[in-house]
């Protein structure tokens with residue numbers, strides 16, 4: 001058996017070798033010629049999996065060790081009886097940490113969040129966790145998700161225009177879709193921009209084309225949008241330097257890049273290959289995630305501004321402004337900044353010692369997902 005895999009899938013080496021020859025190739029370079037004799041394909045988002053790639057191959061199973069699926073031609077795979085899956089939820093904790101770090105940067109830059117309104121567009125695996133991060137920072141949370149609204153009678157959907165009018169911070173967590181009842185392509189456009197509350201913050205860590213960058217520039221120039229944060233870009237990796245200049249934070253599509261998130265993606269990929277080819281390792285898990293020497297944080301005095309305390313703790317685990325600074329220094333290295341991303345561990349891997357009784361802080365830390373001791 002032959003499996004072709006993207007060479008940027010951590011923890012994968014060794015897992016499938018007892019059962020198959022595994023050839024590792026940079027994701028963007030995997031081509032039809034590599035797949036002539038392959039049975040399985042494991043990718044991340046940099047491989048476009050479509051008819052052109054697979055039509056002459058005998059590949060029977062494809063897995064993307066990511067949440068996003070917009071690089072997979074799903075109708076074609078299904079029409080050709082090729083089993084496929086992605087890794088739903090794998091890096092949602094990582095994006096939650098990214099957004100919490102953005103909240104921390106706002107707090108530290110004189111944009112206090114307590115009592116403000118957070119609008120979440122797309123409330124799936126990531127959006128639901130981001131809602132908890134918003135609550136941790138004392139925000140009122142509004143949610144917009146028409147597909148969920150159709151299916152779940154209890155889901156409290158807020159119309160998109162109303163959400164945009166009412167929110168101080170708007171964050172997008174939708175898949176990229178161009179068709180269907182609720183397409184998300186250019187969800188922020190000339191019309192929706194005009195709905196936004198003056199002086200608000202816009203965050204996009206979903207897919208670049210969800211936000212029309214020309215319109216975002218317009219919003220920033222007119223100060224309708226006070227701060228913007230982008231992890232995903234319309235033409236990544238060739239990003240607009242003019243737009244980058246105007247952003248509060250701009251990062252190279254790394255919101256989901258915690259080690260935990262990548263390990264979860266790899267686990268899902270190996271399990272899928274096991275199920276498809278009967279390898280008997282359906283419960284395989286990526287293990288031995290790297291740890292730092294000290295993963296305990298201590299809170300002694302609690303500052304008057306609770307959110308600042310929270311922000312300090314969040315930033316000790318992950319400081320998004322450093323990722324932004326690295327991209328600012330070398331935007332041309334977008335892909336290599338991703339390829340050589342430093343180790344980042346999510347909140348549940350960190351323990352916070354709260355020496356004094358401080359219920360509100362403990363609640364907030366719980367909402368973020370830290371381990372707490374005291």
Ligand SMILES: NC(=O)c1ccc[n+]([C@@H]2O[C@H](COP(=O)([O-])OP(=O)(O)OC[C@H]3O[C@@H](n4cnc5c(N)ncnc54)[C@H](O)[C@@H]3O)[C@@H](O)[C@H]2O)c1
Nearest residue numbers: 068122123124125126145147173174175182205206255256
């Ligand atoms: N930047 C990163 O590193 C990173 C990491 C993880 C996920 N992502 C992206 O974030 C997005 C969300 O990921 P997820 O795991 O939460 O996906 P998900 O599928 O779990 O959730 C997406 C939600 O969006 C909703 N939705 C669909 N169309 C909508 C519309 N028009 N308006 C409002 N809601 C709509 C769906 O009903 C669903 O609840 C995806 O685009 C994913 O690719 C990016």
Ligand SMILES: O=C(O)[C@H](O)[C@H](O)COP(=O)(O)O
Nearest residue numbers: 044045046066067068256257
């Ligand atoms: O879709 C996802 O899971 C995320 O966007 C993820 O961060 C993509 O990572 P990549 O495959 O580009 O390494």
